[in-house]
Amino acid sequence: xxxxxxxxxxxxxxxxxxxxxxxxxxxxxxxxxxxxxxxxxxxxxxxxxxxxxxxxxxxxxxxxxxxxxxxxxxxxxxxxxxxxxxxxxxxxxxxxxxxxxxxxxxxxxxxxxxxxxxxxxxxxxxxxxxxxxxxxxxxxxxxxxxxxxxxxxxxxxxxxxxxxxxxxxxxxxxx
Numbered sequence: 001x002x003x004x005x006x007x008x009x010x011x012x013x014x015x016x017x018x019x020x021x022x023x024x025x026x027x028x029x030x031x032x033x034x035x036x037x038x039x040x041x042x043x044x045x046x047x048x049x050x051x052x053x054x055x056x057x058x059x060x061x062x063x064x065x066x067x068x069x070x071x072x073x074x075x076x077x078x079x080x081x082x083x084x085x086x087x088x089x090x091x092x093x094x095x096x097x098x099x100x101x102x103x104x105x106x107x108x109x110x111x112x113x114x115x116x117x118x119x120x121x122x123x124x125x126x127x128x129x130x131x132x133x134x135x136x137x138x139x140x141x142x143x144x145x146x147x148x149x150x151x152x153x154x155x156x157x158x159x160x161x162x163x164x165x166x167x168x169x170x171x172x173x174x175x
Contacts, residue, residue, distance in 0.1 A: 007112055014109035014151075017102040034150055042142035052138050058125050061145065062118055068152070069114040075159070076107045096162075103158045110151045117144040 018030035045051045053061070083100050086093065124137045 010105070010108045010112050013105035017105050034147060034154075038143045038146035038150065041146050042139050045142050046135060046139040051142075052134065053121075053124060053141065055125065058121050061141075062121050062125075065114045065118050065121075065145075065148070068148075069111055069118075072107050072111045072114070072155075075155075076104065076111065079104045079107065096165075099158070099162060103155060103162065106151060106155050106158065110148060110155060113144050113148045113151065117141060117148060120144070 015026075018027055018034060019025060020027040079100055083097065083104065086097050086100065120137055120141050124134065124141065127133060
């Protein structure tokens with residue numbers, strides 16, 4: 001019944017990209033960066049510093065996340081188009097295809113985080129009268145937004161590497 005809206009595969013595909021390239025194991029550093037750091041920062045912002053999102057911050061976050069989501073959808077389609085046109089069976093093409101698949105998973109996850117953040121921000125906008133709900137929503141929203149920004153940086157770096165390899169191909173490749 002819920003298989004059409006099951007987002008679990010997007011999350012697991014993204015987590016699978018948090019691997020050490022050398023040994024293909026989950027990278028502890030990546031887990032710390034993408035899960036522990038946002039959790040610690042959101043706990044710090046919510047409980048120690050007592051930051052709460054006001055209406056202006058909610059509006060700004062909804063607007064910026066919406067814009068980034070639209071741009072990421074376009075990038076997702078671009079990656080899909082590159083994957084569709086990608087050919088060749090040699091090692092470099094296979095590695096490139098794997099890299100594109102990881103970027104695809106990261107972009108999908110980033111869009112998912114943005115949509116979830118927007119939904120929670122709208123809930124916070126509508127129902128800000130319950131203190132415990134407001135506190136919980138602030139905590140989760142901070143976590144998601146920090147995770148979104150970190151994942152966006154990872155996507156930017158990966159797309160940069162991909163395009164840089166196209167602009168400056170390795171010297172030993174035959175043209």
